[in-house]
Amino acid sequence: MKAERGGFRPLRREQLFQELVHDSYKAGHKLHEPTRCPECGAVFQKGRWTWASAPSGAHEEKCPACHRIHDKFPCGFVSLKGDFFRDKREQILQLVKNHEAKEKAEHPLQRIMKIEDTEDGVVVTTTDTHLARDIAEALHNAYKGDLDYHYNKEDNLLRASWSR
Numbered sequence: 111m112k113a114e115r116g117g118f119r120p121l122r123r124e125q126l127f128q129e130l131v132h133d134s135y136k137a138g139h140k141l142h143e144p145t146r147c148p149e150c151g152a153v154f155q156k157g158r159w160t161w162a163s164a165p166s167g168a169h170e171e172k173c174p175a176c177h178r179i180h181d182k183f184p185c186g187f188v189s190l191k192g193d194f195f196r197d198k199r200e201q202i203l204q205l206v207k208n209h210e211a212k213e214k215a216e217h218p219l220q221r222i223m224k225i226e227d228t229e230d231g232v233v234v235t236t237t238d239t240h241l242a243r244d245i246a247e248a249l250h251n252a253y254k255g256d257l258d259y260h261y262n263k264e265d266n267l268l269r270a271s272w273s274r
């Protein structure tokens with residue numbers, strides 16, 4: 111397959127689970143345990159970020175999600191468009207937000223960064239490719255429509271386009 115602008119390649123849905131790599135937006139050094147993010151309060155313990163409360167004396171360092179938000183550098187993009195989307199916009203965006211809330215409760219690094227209007231719909235940006243994929247799959251499960259993925263593996267950026 112030929113690379114597209116920005117290093118994106120089309121990706122079949124069934125390839126996604128093998129292809130998506132874990133967030134490469136990590137500290138360039140090994141984090142102390144426990145470490146608490148001063149922005150959102152997430153705690154890094156036993157190799158993962160959780161919403162557990164931090165023991166006193168925890169180190170402080172921004173989590174990868176807060177880093178991305180601070181740098182305005184999303185790694186997931188879900189575009190939503192089409193007449194059906196325009197008609198049911200509020201209901202559909204509510205599904206997107208509910209999905210994020212559910213994921214974020216378990217996985218502190220899975221967050222929506224922004225929901226922005228575009229010429230023909232909206233783009234939802236996320237701090238993690240997995241959340242972008244899960245939102246796109248949730249839309250497709252709920253409403254069908256057309257869904258495709260483009261992935262830039264080098265930079266771990268996922269673009270999902272859903273339309274109906």
Ligand SMILES: [Zn+2]
Nearest residue numbers: 147150173176
């Ligand atoms: Zn944080």
